[in-house]
Amino acid sequence: MASSSSSSSLPPPEMGEEEMEFLYECAASAAVADVAAALAGLAALQARLLSLCCFLRGENFYEAPLDMAAAMRRALAEAEAYASKEQVQHNRFLSPRALREHIKNVEKTAIATLQGSPEVLCLQQKSSEEKHENVQLWWAGKELAMGKNLCDYIGVNEKTKIVIRLRQAPHEH
Template sequence: MVVLHVKSAAPASASSSSSSPAQDGDEDTELLYECAASAAVADVAAALGALAGLQAALLSLCRRLRARCAGAGDAATGELERALDEAEAYASKEQVLRNRFLSPRALREHIRNIEKKCATALQEPPEALSLQESSSGNKHERIQIWWAGKELAMDQKLSDYIGVNDKTKIVVRLTQARDEC
């Protein structure tokens, strides 16, 4: 299996200069993904887009809830804080250093767990808290994969670029697909 070290950059439109602070959900993220060398680039892009979208949604959710729960100190909020800590640790860049792959199922489970703890801690239903953002998934629907300074064509196979060796590790960058006029 080929290991892809995926770096997902902040959208270029979010900040005009590289020295400006990251906005909510606009930081660089990293993850590891494993696939066959013979996999179609389009399939890999779809999987990476979904995984990066879940990772970004989870991290954004954690940041928003931390800001909302700041100052509250009861036991239920403590449970929510622990759930947020676990989720952030699972979705962090540190997993790449530990050679751990992210699972879409585990990311969804962390989101559900946070929703339950949030409903208990804040005494509000998850729907009232606007925990799910509709825009978080749209940002990662149309992505491009770049490796070695080249955009990988969606109609090609990964092996067309990296060869047939399944014991390869490459670093790729995800970017937002530009609309052609």
Template structure:
């Protein structure tokens, strides 16, 4: 199997296993699905952490308003009583005014946070270091775990405007957000290897040959942005090791230079004939008139 190390820019994303006979059309679809699926999991984990801390999202017309403004405008959150967490709520005010502050109790919060950590670990880029290939099944498993945890804590569901529910129903609106710049649709997705775009309509073996035991670093790029930066010849870790080796070598050369210094031979104590001259009475001889 060919192992692809998928990157976006200089950041590692995940490992993916394929074959040299794989059509690039299919490969790009699979890689983009996992790439965007990981982003969805990360967005959900972020929002579920907020849900655990501050409860459900307020209606759009009540967000970022103070309690006085809400009272003055006579606004009411009709979902507050419908979407109460299991075991009752604990009030924790959301300082930025996005969520209603009726958070789950500590036991239910622990359920959410534990699931968030497990889902993050499942699709983490640390899987690259562990040499674990990520599959779409793993992404779906992470999503199912998160969906299950939210259902346990909020058995009556979440409001339709809550981004967590919208993500689960694939109705998320990312327009105008930083997250929208990270998503790459399948149609816009390009794969690059060795400064070459892997063209749809061809097979992977058209670029890398027929050796199945191949490891490649491929980069995901949005269509129209041109080729991504090439991989450096040495990694940061390798560069650090080279610098440390150079420094140690310099120190060794300094010590050798000091060890080979023969200026001490001019010292009186280093004169091998000093004892003989002393016996012969030839020491402390001064030339010239007294």
């Protein structure tokens, strides 16, 4: 599979109801479980970066030196642009490495600008590397079974592009 777009229904509460989207590239022979883990990891990083930017947009930079405030606004703008679902329209894939770099850059710039520790600024969040056992992938109205490969559903054409919906599985009690 050349690429897939993931519409995540896992946005953080402050993101509202808007769905997050991104492009992800993998082989048609990829295991559904591997794709699910990769998509869940990307969605978590994207959500973390966007919620961090949203939080910091609400902070007051007026007491910071002008150059520091400008650096903060620039770091936020760059991070938001990179993580934006508009990247899908430009056929650009998200990279977990680049998302992590933007998170580090925004946190580092915020600490310098607001002159506080990460704990004070509420920047320390749960790792987005956690397990994603409760993730489901859906395509063409069907849940993709974790024990299968993508080609079991879409065939072996590596040029195929599909849209997959990533959902949190309902908790069974």
